[in-house]
Amino acid sequence: MAGKDKKVALVTGGSRGIGAAIVERLAEDGFDVAFTYVSGAAPAKALEEKLNKAGHKVTAFQADSADAAAVEGAVEKTFSQFGRIDLLVNNAGVAPDAPVDDVPLDVIDRTIAINTRSVFIASRTAAKHMQKGGRIVSIGSCLGERVGFPGVSLYSMTKAALVGLTRGMARDYGPRGITVNVVEPGPIDTDMNPADGENAEYLKTLTALGSYGQGKDIAAMVSFLAGDGGRYVTGASLLVDGGVNA
Numbered sequence: 001m002a003g004k005d006k007k008v009a010l011v012t013g014g015s016r017g018i019g020a021a022i023v024e025r026l027a028e029d030g031f032d033v034a035f036t037y038v039s040g041a042a043p044a045k046a047l048e049e050k051l052n053k054a055g056h057k058v059t060a061f062q063a064d065s066a067d068a069a070a071v072e073g074a075v076e077k078t079f080s081q082f083g084r085i086d087l088l089v090n091n092a093g094v095a096p097d098a099p100v101d102d103v104p105l106d107v108i109d110r111t112i113a114i115n116t117r118s119v120f121i122a123s124r125t126a127a128k129h130m131q132k133g134g135r136i137v138s139i140g141s142c143l144g145e146r147v148g149f150p151g152v153s154l155y156s157m158t159k160a161a162l163v164g165l166t167r168g169m170a171r172d173y174g175p176r177g178i179t180v181n182v183v184e185p186g187p188i189d190t191d192m193n194p195a196d197g198e199n200a201e202y203l204k205t206l207t208a209l210g211s212y213g214q215g216k217d218i219a220a221m222v223s224f225l226a227g228d229g230g231r232y233v234t235g236a237s238l239l240v241d242g243g244v245n246a
Contacts (some may be wrong), residue, residue, distance in 0.1 A: 006057075009226070010075060011035040012065055012122060013092030015044035017190035018139060021215030022089055023047060025223050027056040034078040036063040036092065044157045065092040065118040066110050075125040087226050088126040090119040090138040093158075095166065100153045108154060115158035116165070123169060123180070132177030135226050136169065138162050140182040140208040142241035148206055159184070163237050166242060169234030179234035183221050186241025208243025 006029070014023040014035025023035050024047075033051075037044040037060060044060040051058040062072040079085050095106050095117045121243060123136050143152055144159030162182050169180040187203040189195035195212040204210055221240050224230050239245055 006032050007086040008032045008034070008084050009087035009089060010078045010085060010122075011089040011091055012063075012071075012074070012118065013037070013220065014089075015040065015047060015060065016131075017192060018185065018188055018215045018218050019091040020047055021219040022091060022222050023058065024051065025216065025219035026087070026089075026226065027051050027054075027058055029223055029227070031226075032057040032082055034059045034061060034082065036061050036065070036074050038062070038064050038092075047234065053071065054242045065122075068113075068117065068121050071118045071121045072125050075129075084131075084177065085126050085129045085174060086131075086133070087135045087137070088122060089222055090122055090136070090162075090193075092118060093139065095152075095155050097151050097155070099151055103154050110157055112156050113225055115155070116161045119162060120165060125167075127169075127173055127176075127178060130176070130178050133231070134173075134176075134178040135181040135230065136173070136178065137222050137225050138180075138182045140166075140184040140237065142184050142186045142239055142244045144182075144184060145237065145239070146245050154190040166237065167235045174234060179225070179230065181219060181225050181230070181233060181238060183225070183237045184237055184239045184241060185213065185218050186239070188218060188242040189214055206244050207241070208246045211242065213240065213242055218234070 009031040013019040015037035048060045063070040140162045141159040143156045166182040189212045
């Protein structure tokens with residue numbers, strides 16, 4: 001892809017972990033990429049600089065996915081700067097870990113706002129700018145399909161909601177040639193859930209492969225859905241979980 005024919009992607013929560021892996025993979029695939037971050041401008045700017053030095057076109061925007069106006073603003077900034085949006089990756093998320101009885105109301109509200117509401121808002125805002133062939137990919141969780149241990153009810157609820165939202169948007173946007181899918185990771189080695197963390201050995205036992213995945217494993221699935229191979233895949237929930245839900 002070159003010049004005005006180059007496709008544009010927006011990745012929310014793209015400064016670290018799975019999001020950063022997706023940003024890098026899409027840049028390598030030939031997309032111009034915008035991504036958002038909330039705090040910690042240093043890693044966001046470092047990723048932006050690294051990829052631009054490598055010859056890619058990447059821009060970071062500060063935007064809190066809990067703020068509906070900021071979510072819409074990030075989409076509009078992307079369109080304004082690049083002139084098009086071909087792919088939206090809804091990756092921003094938080095993962096509260098507590099029994100139902102111990103979760104404060106403000107945590108409930110913020111988790112729903114970031115993990116679910118922002119996906120709804122970003123998707124409908126981006127879809128306004130998409131042409132036939134546009135793609136929307138959300139990052140869910142294997143815990144949105146099946147919950148194998150306690151303490152994640154709120155998180156699982158928000159990720160399960162993405163499955164229904166994805167199926168509904170696939171119907172709404174299908175007539176326009178826009179596909180909508182959700183990728184559902186299992187244990188992935190990130191700073192939020194490191195492969196050497198206190199729960200790591202237990203989480204490994206839940207997988208069929210006995211190991212953590214890497215951010216690049218999720219990025220590879222996003223790349224597939226964003227490419228020619230994903231053109232006839234829509235409304236799907238795709239597990240990349242090492243067999244947790246096998």
